[in-house]
Amino acid sequence: MTRSNLSRLLLSAVLAGTAVQAHAVDVEVEIQNLTRGIYFTPLLVTAHTPDQSLFNVGEAASTELQAMAEGGDISGLETAAMAISADIVANPAGGLLLPTATTTATFTTSDSNTSLSIVAMLLPTNDGFVGLNGWPIPQQAGTYTVYLNAYDAGTEANDEIRGGGSPGAPGMPVPPPLEDLIGTGGSGVTTTISNAMVHIHPGNIGDADMMSGQSDIQNTVQRWLNPVAKVTVTVTE
Template identity: 35%
Template sequence: MTDDSQLPTSRRRFLAATGTAVGGLALGGTALAQQGGGSQANAARSYRVTVANLTPSQPFTPPAVAAHQDSVEVFAVGDAANTPVQELAENGNLAPLVDLVENTNAIRGAAVGDTPLVPSSDPGGTGFPYFVELQLAADASATALSFVSMLIATNDGFVGLDTVPLPTRVNMSVTYYAQGYDAGTEQNTEEFADLVPEAQELTGEVSPDVDGTAESNPELAEDGVITPHPGITGTGDLPTEFDWDEPAASVQVERIS
């Protein structure tokens, strides 16, 4: 689903790959190098990507976006999640995804946000934004964009876009709406004890004497495939208010040069 509208202006290893700290979190915040053919500054095309959290209560990890050739598929509904998507969806760990970007020539440019994206109401009182603008550059061989971010108060949920077209003209803007997915790699216990610790910190829902976990639990491993996320159903101690209506995020992409 696309349109040309503008957005209104108005596991503790959380992206150990790059930058800012929030309690125990190490968070991202970088434009990753363009693959092959020179630096970002010398790339033929530049894009501004604005990602917004549309959920009432679900925080996201700092979003990652990549401009790439059509041969790249970061994730696909009905397929098993690869290691980068599993690590992101279960543990908020973007390091394997950063490695994938840096070692895949068909990914021509990428960027990662500086901070988590919280709902616009900021239920945890974090002061974090609900949207962020990212800039990336890529040569003309990059015709598609993918986006992923963890749904933090889930076992293995993420929000994403899989290989959507990039704008072709300067000043052309398109807005995509992204839904939540279940990676199919961990059972949905909906228990704070099985979620990353930041699920409590970023939502303001503190579960006494429950720390959460920074690692995948083999006992909860699920040999499934990526499917649309069923949401929060109330089977564990997570409040059902953590559920959301789709779409979970909007992603505006504008070609700026």
């Protein structure tokens, strides 16, 4: 037997072992906002079965995802997650997760809930969110790091001006402290949705004018480059 065959055999043995041994593990999920000036609304952290998901790139957002991405409301997603017996930590930061701040969610996964998903809206945006979609939780004890990108739910035009957070309401919700951090009087960047499926967010444009201009977003502070979050997962058995 050649060595490559042997290692293939060993690998399949390891994989088979993993499948058999899938079991409840204690998981600590530390989430850090890496951005200079973007706020995360209350986070939803869930462990669920691999066949479920909160969102999928290239597919239309669910109404529950839309409510989260446009207004920061995770109650719909939380209800949906409970319905599929997911392990859930809702709002671990107790409100907004400020730029560069860190929060931690801790739970014990049920046997079959081996996929980790995380979402929260990004402020100020129209329907931007930070997301982790079905990351396989290692069954082996250890510390693992994942970096998250910013997505666009594809449900609202990115006009970048003050508005509402209800699903379908145009404009961006501006809860405190955002109301004092963004501009006003913007004419609106765009009125069209270029891609109605969930996609990588094109980023904020903003402008340099706090009183008028095209956008209410500050271009030197409230932009980002991916990744926008660092997730450190510590698995113990």
